[in-house]
Amino acid sequence: MYCLQAVIVTEPARSRLLDAFEGARLVSLGQNLSLMPVTETRFDTGPLAACSAHGAVAYVEAEYFGGAGTQSAQVWERGETVLGPLHVDEDEPDPADGSPISQALRRLGVLKGDHFDEFDAVGLGRHRYTDDWLSA
Template identity: 35%
Template structure:
């Protein structure tokens, strides 16, 4: 099953303040009072005044992102980071193969990254998205890593995150539905399957 992510992640209040006057900004709620802003071509053009550029070649350590982080876009994200740390995170997987990349700004400057990985032979906490989320201040919790702790596994692509944000869903929406289903099934004497584990990529 495929997974694709191109988003800004930051404290929810920071993103609400910085995007409240934008026509193409849709915020999706995450856990720990963070939010995710899906990065669409329309949003990039609204922020920078120009359409986005995308890499022709596959991302690699020297060119870690499919989306070109232009000086204009970088300036916007750096400006937002004066209110608190801001991360741009990118990931793409299909058939178990893919990559992650991330970068963080703080106080108007790039403070961490960019970091790229497609081998995933390091400890899970050192994977790019996990490491960037720690830089944002994500705390450990019941889930396997910061990626899952915030709920970045609950949608699988930009369209899913846009729908998530527009519907005002929480990161626990699917878990809440599962619990409701389990309660209904147990009420009629049936035993549902146990909860699914989070997979190797932080995706169920």
């Protein structure tokens, strides 16, 4: 089982995100990005648009079990949605330009280099279990 529900923020918007979500914990992903877990069942994306006035912000979700799953992503910049919302169901192939999360990461400036994709380039696989990486 793999479940990721998080906000990914660029450095310029990092402090605004911390101000908007009291008690938020951020983890560095590299490539000038930070990851904030979303632990609430219902998450209001309104503050993300406001934070994006200072730098790009993405909301991402992934849920997989036994290799099958879904992905969703949306990106805001300058207070506006600039990508998405994107969604791929478990029975759908990824779009030609990559999975929703990889597209969002690319919009945030991630370079995949020699990695399989942008998801792999920032090591999102190591954040598969929110409780585990939050307590580390």
